[in-house]
Amino acid sequence: xxxxxxxxxxxxxxxxxxxxxxxxxxxxxxxxxxxxxxxxxxxxxxxxxxxxxxxxxxxxxxxxxxxxxxxxxxxxxxxxxxxxxxxxxxxxxxxxxxxxxxxxxxxxxxxxxxxxxxxxxxxxxxxxxxxxxxxxxxxxxxxxxxxxxxxxxxxxxxxxxxxxxxxxxxxxxxxxxxxxxxxxxxxxxxxxxxxxxxxxxxxxxxxxxxxxxxxxxxxxxxxxxxxxxxxxxxxxxxxxxxxxxxxxxxxxxxxxxxxxxxxxxxxxxxxxxxxxxxxxxxxxxxxxxxxxxxxxxxxxxxxxxxxxxxxxxxxxxxxxxxxxxxxxxxxxxxxxxxxxxxxxxxxxxxxxxxxxxxxxxxxxxxxxxxxxxxxxxxxxxxxxxxxxxxxxxxxxxxxxxxxxxxxx
Numbered sequence: 026x027x028x029x030x031x032x033x034x035x036x037x038x039x040x041x042x043x044x045x046x047x048x049x050x051x052x053x054x055x056x057x058x059x060x061x062x063x064x065x066x067x068x069x070x071x072x073x074x075x076x077x078x079x080x081x082x083x084x085x086x087x088x089x090x091x092x093x094x095x096x097x098x099x100x101x102x103x104x105x106x107x108x109x110x111x112x113x114x115x116x117x118x119x120x121x122x123x124x125x126x127x128x129x130x131x132x133x134x135x136x137x138x139x140x141x142x143x144x145x146x147x148x149x150x151x152x153x154x155x156x157x158x159x160x161x162x163x164x165x166x167x168x169x170x171x172x173x174x175x176x177x178x179x180x181x182x183x184x185x186x187x188x189x190x191x192x193x194x195x196x197x198x199x200x201x202x203x204x205x206x207x208x209x210x211x212x213x214x215x216x217x218x219x220x221x222x223x224x225x226x227x228x229x230x231x232x233x234x235x236x237x238x239x240x241x242x243x244x245x246x247x248x249x250x251x252x253x254x255x256x257x258x259x260x261x262x263x264x265x266x267x268x269x270x271x272x273x274x275x276x277x278x279x280x281x282x283x284x285x286x287x288x289x290x291x292x293x294x295x296x297x298x299x300x301x302x303x304x305x306x307x308x309x310x311x312x313x314x315x316x317x318x319x320x321x322x323x324x325x326x327x328x329x330x331x332x333x334x335x336x337x338x339x340x341x342x343x344x345x346x347x348x349x350x351x352x353x354x355x356x357x358x359x360x361x362x363x364x365x366x367x368x369x370x371x372x373x374x375x376x377x378x379x380x381x382x383x384x385x386x387x388x389x390x391x392x393x394x395x396x397x398x399x400x401x402x403x404x405x406x407x408x409x410x411x412x413x414x415x416x417x418x419x420x421x422x423x424x425x426x427x428x429x430x431x432x433x
Contacts, residue, residue: 064091097133156176176219220420343393
């Protein structure tokens with residue numbers, strides 16, 4: 026198949042979860058003989074969408090990437106004004122305000138919808154990643170009805186999903202790819218089913234191996250136990266709460282426990298000698314960090330799928346996840362590979378259990394490994410995905426083929 030992916034950012038050094046997910050699917054399809062292209066922006070930073078990467082074409086791991094420049098940076102004060110009205114306001118908002126909000130969410134590049142409209146019928150399927158951004162909101166209508174379209178919304182329970190313009194957007198694609206059962210239930214209950222859909226998940230590297238001693242040495246952690254969190258330092262990702270809970274735990278349970286956070290900072294944390302911020306790490310160093318940790322902590326309130334969690338289980342590490350996120354709780358319960366907490370008291374009890382009970386850590390780790398082996402090998406994920414692509418094409422043909430006229 027000849028497939029175009031549309032995503033807000035793309036590249037080996039782009040850390041966003043949906044962007045990494047898109048790249049994984051694109052590269053795996055290319056490795057299986059498909060002709061894969063990507064339409065994306067020149068931006069690296071989603072907070073301002075500044076043009077950083079060069080405009081034009083680039084071949085990355087057999088995927089042809091077309092980058093288009095941002096034609097307007099985000100106006101932060103205007104964005105906050107619109108966000109307060111459109112997302113958080115109690116009164117109905119106009120279509121004009123919602124359109125302006127999409128422009129400010131970004132990345133605003135009018136070249137991508139124009140490119141999609143111009144080339145739509147050259148592709149067997151166009152895949153749109155993530156519901157929230159300009160590239161999907163403006164790009165999907167440029168392709169819908171002209172060529173088969175598959176939507177991977179990476180949706181989760183958050184206020185933005187209730188913006189009225191999404192009611193129409195979610196009804197346009199021919200197919201829908203979900204990452205978890207919880208995402209499928211959320212989307213289908215709000216917007217209805219699409220002609221072709223499947224819960225495909227995201228594959229992970231089951232052969233990955235890390236050097237925990239190397240990470241401990243390079244980060245001067247010694248033999249101290251530590252909780253590892255992977256993801257940007259952002260209030261929406263639960264980072265501030267996690268740091269507060271960790272420090273409260275330390276005050277009530279004195280020990281040499283550390284908290285290590287791998288990810289770029291969007292907001293700042295209070296400095297503390299037992300909280301170690303590494304910033305963004307290359308894949309090999311991230312794998313070393315996972316191999317070294319005592320347990321993995323996933324504190325995010327909003328997830329459609331935690332790729333970090335499956336990566337942790339692939340390396341046989343136990344996990345502790347945010348109980349206020351249905352997706353994370355579902356992953357924990359289906360796998361038997363994680364404990365979950367809701368509030369500080371449960372965080373404290375679960376952390377104490379993980380530190381004191383080596384048999385529990387081993388059982389959670391082995392359960393997690395077995396779960397990803399059974400469900401998230403790239404081969405099994407891609408077989409489901411390729412089947413969904415075929416069904417998406419069939420659905421398009423059924424929806425848009427000429428209908429026989431009523432008999433005379």
